[in-house]
Amino acid sequence: MRHTTYTYAGMVLGLLAAGSAQAQSNAGASALEEVVVTASKRGGQLIQDIPITVQAISGDRLQETGALDFNDYFRLVPGLSVNDQGPGHKTYIIRGISSSGAGTVGLYFDETIITGEFLSSEGGRQPDIRLFDMDRIEVLKGPQGTTFGSSSLSGTIRWIPNAPDLSEFSAEIGGTLSSTKNADFPSWDVDAMVNIPLVADRFALRLAATVIEKEGYIDTRFAEDVNYDDSEAVRAMLAFQATDNLLISATAMTQESKTGGRAGHMDLLIDLPASSSLNGGAAPSDHWNNTLSAEPFKDNIDLYNLKAEYSADWGTVTATGSILDRETDFFRDASAEIEIITGLTFPADGTGQTTIIQPQDRKLTQGELRFASNWDGPVQVLVGGFTQKEERHFQSAVLTTDPVTGKVTDDSIAYLDRLVDTDIDEVAFFGELTWQATDRLAITGGVRWFEFDLDEIATAVTGFPGTPGSGPGNPLSSTESDTIFKFNVGYDFTDDVLGYATFSQGYRAGGTNDQTAASLAGVSIPAGFGSDSVDNYEIGIKSTLMDSRLVFNAAAFFMDWTDIQVLRRAIAPGGLQFAYRGNGGAAEVTGLEFELTAYPTDRLQLGATFGWTDAELTQDLPVADDGMDGDALPYVPEYSFSLSGRYEFPFLTSIGGMGFIGGDLTFQDDQQNRLRPTDSTYREIDSYSVFNLRVGVDGEKWSAIAGVNNLFDEDETTAYTFNGNSQPAVGYVPPGEVRPWPRTFYLSFRRTF
Numbered sequence: 001m002r003h004t005t006y007t008y009a010g011m012v013l014g015l016l017a018a019g020s021a022q023a024q025s026n027a028g029a030s031a032l033e034e035v036v037v038t039a040s041k042r043g044g045q046l047i048q049d050i051p052i053t054v055q056a057i058s059g060d061r062l063q064e065t066g067a068l069d070f071n072d073y074f075r076l077v078p079g080l081s082v083n084d085q086g087p088g089h090k091t092y093i094i095r096g097i098s099s100s101g102a103g104t105v106g107l108y109f110d111e112t113i114i115t116g117e118f119l120s121s122e123g124g125r126q127p128d129i130r131l132f133d134m135d136r137i138e139v140l141k142g143p144q145g146t147t148f149g150s151s152s153l154s155g156t157i158r159w160i161p162n163a164p165d166l167s168e169f170s171a172e173i174g175g176t177l178s179s180t181k182n183a184d185f186p187s188w189d190v191d192a193m194v195n196i197p198l199v200a201d202r203f204a205l206r207l208a209a210t211v212i213e214k215e216g217y218i219d220t221r222f223a224e225d226v227n228y229d230d231s232e233a234v235r236a237m238l239a240f241q242a243t244d245n246l247l248i249s250a251t252a253m254t255q256e257s258k259t260g261g262r263a264g265h266m267d268l269l270i271d272l273p274a275s276s277s278l279n280g281g282a283a284p285s286d287h288w289n290n291t292l293s294a295e296p297f298k299d300n301i302d303l304y305n306l307k308a309e310y311s312a313d314w315g316t317v318t319a320t321g322s323i324l325d326r327e328t329d330f331f332r333d334a335s336a337e338i339e340i341i342t343g344l345t346f347p348a349d350g351t352g353q354t355t356i357i358q359p360q361d362r363k364l365t366q367g368e369l370r371f372a373s374n375w376d377g378p379v380q381v382l383v384g385g386f387t388q389k390e391e392r393h394f395q396s397a398v399l400t401t402d403p404v405t406g407k408v409t410d411d412s413i414a415y416l417d418r419l420v421d422t423d424i425d426e427v428a429f430f431g432e433l434t435w436q437a438t439d440r441l442a443i444t445g446g447v448r449w450f451e452f453d454l455d456e457i458a459t460a461v462t463g464f465p466g467t468p469g470s471g472p473g474n475p476l477s478s479t480e481s482d483t484i485f486k487f488n489v490g491y492d493f494t495d496d497v498l499g500y501a502t503f504s505q506g507y508r509a510g511g512t513n514d515q516t517a518a519s520l521a522g523v524s525i526p527a528g529f530g531s532d533s534v535d536n537y538e539i540g541i542k543s544t545l546m547d548s549r550l551v552f553n554a555a556a557f558f559m560d561w562t563d564i565q566v567l568r569r570a571i572a573p574g575g576l577q578f579a580y581r582g583n584g585g586a587a588e589v590t591g592l593e594f595e596l597t598a599y600p601t602d603r604l605q606l607g608a609t610f611g612w613t614d615a616e617l618t619q620d621l622p623v624a625d626d627g628m629d630g631d632a633l634p635y636v637p638e639y640s641f642s643l644s645g646r647y648e649f650p651f652l653t654s655i656g657g658m659g660f661i662g663g664d665l666t667f668q669d670d671q672q673n674r675l676r677p678t679d680s681t682y683r684e685i686d687s688y689s690v691f692n693l694r695v696g697v698d699g700e701k702w703s704a705i706a707g708v709n710n711l712f713d714e715d716e717t718t719a720y721t722f723n724g725n726s727q728p729a730v731g732y733v734p735p736g737e738v739r740p741w742p743r744t745f746y747l748s749f750r751r752t753f
Contacts, residue, residue: 040382042382055138057077062134069131079095104508137158175750182742187214220289267283295355354399430448448484456475497543592610611640617631627675641667686716
């Protein structure tokens, strides 16, 4: 068993638990409320009253289902999928829009942008926020560029934490113990929260923390269960009602996550001729990764936000500023690639053990000022300005590793080492005007103007293979500005049925290509690449029927994706392929989504979601072998659906208990990981389904739940990892195969005060 030392989160959890134990009980249970979201930036609105496609998952549902991260809820949202390479190495995909470059889905923690970069052909290292003390998760589908800016190309995901309560003290503590098939030890997690009104109705502090130790199930020659996911996080929030109209709030959060290896397992071992350690054969176990170097990953996120909201009868002025500082340490085995490229002419010791390290420090400083009107009369406006500065320091190096531990040591030799420093300044102005033409008809027009200024310099510290580097390269810079638009019509057919039609645009900024890296490889590549964009045409309906016992929402959409940012390849002397980013090709996505929630009785709740997506290229990529007209976009299931149910019944009523049984079934259709079957890394991904079941008791101030996730232990491959297949093949380099998390039994208990 791993012995993990927990620092700040463990200390805070201890303090919160002590606070919980001393808390006074308060009577009364919370009543069911309609879902309120802030997706439109116009303040809180009922989700059924907003004429856009947005789905919300409540904090209560996240708690009941034991959700800890993205993998625990994404299948419940039609049109949302993922390329999962393991903890901390995910690419989020909405409605099929995904490619190399920056993220195509905008990620926000409340007001703070946290969208990550795509730093490899295998996907992006997008942050995975741990789910504790959450109010809800909002998933906005379709381009959200006018209000949420760059990288909301296909949609936006927002994590919304519970806000401080100014009026009442409260506390909560909960924990889960679980057992996963093929893991050697049990997993556990614990979280706690305390809300303290420091000055009644004026000033409150909310503290929350979690510690998660999730055991893995993949073994390597260096260790067992390496794909564990250990995290600790602390969040502090302050709210100050300075006047009846002015609310000032502050958030500080830190999250540390780490894993010992990626989630892919191999059925066969690597078979390459030059090294006896890569001699092929059957894998020694069903969940084995034949990595010759250790592949740990660490992800540290520090987030700070300050927000002031001034609300009056005429509207709300919001000023918000944020700082996001994210440091990642990424290691990936490069042994197979080095042998393929060099025939094992180095390292000199003949072990062939090398790793690619890619540490990155990324700091975002953001600010936004906006006004949302609440005027008497038929016209309302939303106007605002946005600024962001990004500073990014990135290293990419190939180093030898210790044959016994697989780790980088002080004696490791560098065969390639380069540094890239990037500064990006962005400024944008946005606005929406809504005209309430009649009591039932509302028309909205939106616009956003943006400008990016990018400066980048790369330094060749060590050339390949192990030669002295040429030092700093020529500074690169680029500037880009544009204007995008939105048009929306909402019509209330009745008080309970809303129809809407939307045209919206999204964009993703362009950038530069590292000329220093290209010169090391001996190739000539373009200096940079431009932005790509999506035009979205959508109609939808939202209905709340039968005295709110039936909720049915549906949307049909068509998306036109142009100037796609793609991974291009240049052929260097000797046949080495060098990857860079360019623009080319076009794609269209047509789809249909619906969600239904029904309450046949007061005790029974049923739910269903469905998504159909047809996503394919409509124009050849610059190199036809990379993708051609008619190729299906990768990691996009044509069909997906979910079914869920929850039934309550009297149980332990003498102590205020109510029993329940619930479950959900999710299905993902066939898909593939690449555009072209001629690609050596192309793999088809079969359809799969996951069934979760749980039973529990809800008391007035407590709950206890027993459940099983992936009850039937579905083990179909959901994604692939590659080390070496992107180069001309010499022998066989099998991919790693990622599967749904194995069957896991869990027990959880929660107590509120």
